[in-house]
Amino acid sequence: MAVALRLRREGNRNRAYYKIVATDSRARRDGNFIEQIGTYDPHQEGKNFTIDLEKVDKWVGNGAQPSDRVKNIIKHARKEQGAEA
Template sequence: MAVKIRLARHGAKKCPYYRVVVADGRMPRDGRYIELVGRYNPLTTPKTIDLDLEKIDEWVAKGAQPSNAVAHLIDIARSDAPAPEKKQKLSKKAAAKAAAAAEDAE
């Protein structure tokens, strides 16, 4: 049985939050899982990462493989640094409006 530590998506449309779960690799993304080991909410500022690192270490010792996203969250949780924020890219309209405001200010 290939056991994985991965994210399970919950929440409403366009308002996701994630549970970090230990699940059989053959189960669906949001399906049955073995154990809940944490939570991740990307919508809060700063992003909320709540992981039980002791349980995760036990599962990794038993042979569970963390997904790429979960491995990144584990690294962030171990470093005790806030999750890195992505730069917000302005839309074309917002960029044009900002450029027009800058020209008017001059």
């Protein structure tokens, strides 16, 4: 089973937000998922995401492939984490 880290759409029409999930790559976009690892709200100003980097590292270490948007969110989260330290 190939695992993907990708966005799962939630919310109403014209007011969508997304959950960042680990899922089987063959599953539908909004179908079943294995584990939720964060959220993303494109309508929010400033920091518009939350993500658990420990879970990301676990999944990527096991071979999961993040989507382009999720890669970008991970990169920004690591940059923020580095600035705090």
